[in-house]
Amino acid sequence: MTSDPFIRIVGAEFVRADPAALESYGVDALGQGHPPDLVVIPGTAPEVAAVARLCNERRVPLVVRGGGTGYTGGAVPTRGGVVLSMERFTRIVEIDQTNLLAVVEPNVITADLQRAVERVGLFYPPDPASLETSALGGNVAECAGGPRAFKYGTTRRYVLALEAVLPTGEIVQTGSKAVKNVVGYDLTQLLVGSEGTLAIITRITLRLIPKPPARATLLAVFADVQAAVDAVTALIARRVVPAAVELIDAESLRVVRDRMGEELAPPTAGAMLLVESDGIRAAVDEEIEQVAQACRGVGVMRVTLAADEAERDRLWNARRLISLALRATGLLKINHDVVVPRGRIPELFGVIDELREEYRLTIAAFGHAGDGNIHVNLMVNPSDPDERARARQAERVLFERVVALEGSISGEHGIGFAKAPYVGIELSPDAIALMKRVKAAFDPNGILNPGKIFP
Ligand SMILES: Cc1cc2nc3c(=O)[nH]c(=O)nc-3n(C[C@H](O)[C@H](O)[C@H](O)COP(=O)(O)OP(=O)(O)OC[C@H]3O[C@@H](n4cnc5c(N)ncnc54)[C@H](O)[C@@H]3O)c2cc1C
CATH class of the missing domain: 3.30.465.10 (Uridine Diphospho-n-acetylenolpyruvylglucosamine Reductase; domain 3)
Structure with a gap:
């Protein structure tokens, strides 16, 4: 593909075809993808429009890229074409x-x-x-x-x-x-x-x-995941809606401890909850007390409040590090952000236990327990073909079971190309056909992000 017509639109400085650029714009946060033929970096909406028209006329695949942090191969090509980086749109x-x-x-x-x-x-x-x-x-x-x-x-x-x-x-x-x-x-x-x-x-x-004027952050440590899940059910039953209810299982706690040196809970802990309440001061105090009581009611090992903003920030930073810590193990991290109705979280954790046992896999589970949106990470030795095959079987079973629990195979990471083969587990053929007609109305020649979403 020649870069000249693109250079005429955005200028030579903003068209890249050097191997380093093609490689780095060809992978997502999990390192999956395919290099583009060109990277084009427009600065205005009319320039974006001119690039789109050109690609459409020539039937060139066009893939939009933002921060490149996606987990499902959304911002990378599946077979060459142009990556349109939005990196100059920063105002x-x-x-x-x-x-x-x-x-x-x-x-x-x-x-x-x-x-x-x-x-x-x-x-x-x-x-x-x-x-x-x-x-x-x-x-x-x-x-x-x-x-x-x-x-x-x-x-x-x-x-x-x-x-x-x-x-x-x-x-x-x-x-x-x-x-x-x-x-x-x-x-x-x-x-x-x-x-x-x-x-x-x-x-x-x-x-x-x-901006909510006050907030409080509570950390509750449990002997096992079941107790943590029971606490989530109990706090929902008390009709309290904290800003966040995050659950972290023992495997995730261990990896954060080993890889990042962050001790969120003692090694004997089976799970922890990180709960944040925000709003006006009196309401926050009342709500966080309700949360603490819900935890105590199910036999918590320890409940503490973050003493100050610095400790709160440390806890949340450690929570945000879990994903990176899991990747730092060097294992293949097959990450699925499945979601079930809140009341079915206990059943979801039951499914995760069954998968661990039946497919002999290490699974780290953590995430947004309040929403029923749990990140299920199958941690796989990349050089063990048998383990990889077992993980692939397990992920299909996970998706089938989640849909049977009236949930969804993705709560926030999207489908990209990574989950496209599984969309039919959740969507009916008629729903997929309707979505394809919508796609065709926007993109009659199928140039924009081909190979994504649809099986
Ligand atoms: C450590 C880590 C933690 C994460 N935690 C979370 C989390 O808690 N919750 C969550 O939801 N996600 C999470 N993600 C996934 C990811 O960050 C999100 O999906 C995020 O929204 C992607 O934004 P991005 O700018 O990086 O998009 P990209 O990865 O660049 O693109 C993602 C998709 O958006 C499209 N796109 C990007 N910009 C545009 C545009 N201007 N116009 C049209 N389409 C566009 C791309 O084509 C692609 O399909 C996490 C990722 C990492 C690496």
């Missing part, structure tokens, strides 16, 4: 304190927006553990979640309007700055979670809320 255009919203370009880093709005007493809740490296466009395209989704919902709840470039080159505006809008189909929410397969997002209008 916070506006923080509107009257209307409680922010207008941003898609490659603003999630935590940068959070810090900027918190400086003026506002709050952007979605908090994927990758928040220091993931970008808001990627968060919108994947509908990212995080611990705070328990109380505040996922990215979807905060997206009011988008500017997006269609694969055929038109620039469209969806939604508006108003909090209510029922004119026509809701294209904004259709694009949320569309994994870069329908359009290229070039501007995002996000809803903000007032």
Whole structure:
């Protein structure tokens, strides 16, 4: 593929075909993918539109890349083509304190927006553990979640309007700055979670809320996972909705201890919960006491409160390190962010135990227990073909069982190419056919992110 027509659109400085670039833009956070033929780095929406038109005319695969932190191969090609990196779209255009919203370009880093709005007493809740490296466009395209989704919902709840470039080159505006809008189909929410397969997002209008004035963080240590799960059930029964309820199992605690030197719980612990409550002071105090009582009621080993902000930050940083710690083991980390209705979390952990035993696998499970969204990591020796084969069988069984529990095979990481073969476990042929017709309406020549989502 010749780079000349792309250079005419964005300039020579922003078209890369050197081996180092092709290699680094060809992998996602798990190192999976295929190198592109070219990396193109536009600076404006009209440039994005011109690149899309060119690719569409020439039937060249076009893959949008944000922060590159995705886990399912969404931002990487499956067979060459152009990677369109949004890395020059990094401006916070506006923080509107009257209307409680922010207008941003898609490659603003999630935590940068959070810090900027918190400086003026506002709050952007979605908090994927990758928040220091993931970008808001990627968060919108994947509908990212995080611990705070328990109380505040996922990215979807905060997206009011988008500017997006269609694969055929038109620039469209969806939604508006108003909090209510029922004119026509809701294209904004259709694009949320569309994994870069329908359009290229070039501007995002996000809803903000007032920053909660107080918070408290509780750490509860249990002898086994079952007790921790019972505590989650008990606190939900008390009708309390903390901002976050995170569960970390013994294997994850061990790896964080061994790899990162972070001692979250004593080695005898079978699981821990990290719970955060936020709001006005009196309500926070009442809520966190309810949580502590729920934990005590199921036989907790130890309940402590973070003494200050520094300790709170240490706990959350350790929580965010789990994924990296698991990867640092050198084992293949087959990570599935399955989700079940909250009431069925105990059954999900039962399934995980069965898989451990039946397929003789090490499995580390942790995540957003409040949402029923548990990251199930099959930790596999990459040079053991038998173990890899057992892991592949186990993941299919996991997906089938999760769907049987009325859950979903992905709560936040999306499908990409990694989970595409399993979509038929959850979606009916008619639903898949309808989604393909939607895809064709946006992208008649199938150039945008081919090989993703559909089996
Ligand atoms: C350590 C770690 C922890 C993580 N924790 C979480 C977590 O707690 N919760 C969670 O939800 N995820 C988590 N993730 C996964 C990942 O960070 C999220 O999916 C994130 O939303 C991806 O954002 P990104 O900018 O890196 O997107 P990328 O990886 O670059 O892209 C992801 C998808 O979005 C599309 N895309 C990107 N930008 C655009 C755009 N402007 N227009 C259209 N499509 C676009 C891409 O084509 C691709 O399909 C984690 C990842 C890591 C490495």
